[in-house]
Amino acid sequence: xxxxxxxxxxxxxxxxxxxxxxxxxxxxxxxxxxxxxxxxxxxxxxxxxxxxxxxxxxxxxxxxxxxxxxxxxxxxxxxxxxxxxxxxxxxxxxxxxxxxxxxxxxxxxxxxxxxxxxxxxxxxx
Numbered sequence: 418x419x420x421x422x423x424x425x426x427x428x429x430x431x432x433x434x435x436x437x438x439x440x441x442x443x444x445x446x447x448x449x450x451x452x453x454x455x456x457x458x459x460x461x462x463x464x465x466x467x468x469x470x471x472x473x474x475x476x477x478x479x480x481x482x483x484x485x486x487x488x489x490x491x492x493x494x495x496x497x498x499x500x501x502x503x504x505x506x507x508x509x510x511x512x513x514x515x516x517x518x519x520x521x522x523x524x525x526x527x528x529x530x531x532x533x534x535x536x537x538x539x540x541x542x
Contacts, residue, residue, distance in 0.1 A: 420431060421472075422434045422468060422469040422472035422473060423469075425468065425472065426525065427468060427522060427525040427526060427529060428465060428468045428469060429519050430518060430521060430522050430525065431461075431464045431465035431468055431487075431522050432465050433518060434461050434464065434465070434492075434518050434519060434522055435458075435461045435462055435464075435465055435517070436460035437514065437515050437518060437522055438457050438458060438460075438494070438515065438516075438522070441457070441501070441507055441511055441515060442454040442457050442458055444506075445501075445506050446506075449506070449535075453497055453501055453506070456493070456497055457494060457497045457501070459493065460491070460493045460494035460497065460507065461488070461490075461494055463487065463490035464487045464490045464491050464494070464522065465487075466471060467483045467484070467486045467487035467490065468484065468487050468526075469481070470471075471483025471484055471486075471487070477533055480533060481530060481533050484526055484529055484530050484533070485530060488523065488526045488527065491519060491522060491526065493498070494519060495516070495519055498515060498516055498519065499514060526541045
């Protein structure tokens with residue numbers, strides 16, 4: 418039974434993603450501290466934070482909006498991970514682990530958004 422946002426699997430996996438992202442970026446060059454390091458950390462925190470805030474609002478439309486923001490932050494993080502891999506700031510194994518978890522979170526967010534989204538209005542006759 419879900420009593421709090423912390424009971425949501427998508428929140429739990431997003432929380433893991435934050436930890437992985439911080440671990441990955443810890444080894445980036447100092448020149449990236451205000452670039453990819455900051456961006457990747459902020460995006461990962463945004464995902465989990467928006468899930469929590471949206472759930473806590475108590476209204477479906479607000480929850481949906483926050484889930485959409487979380488999904489957008491996930492897309493940003495995906496792009497940044499691809500950049501980090503391309504620049505060889507992370508290994509293929511590190512990328513695969515982080516990207517796999519991010520992909521899982523994004524799929525879960527997508528399903529949740531679609532389940533909570535009200536059905537479209539019927540066209541007028």
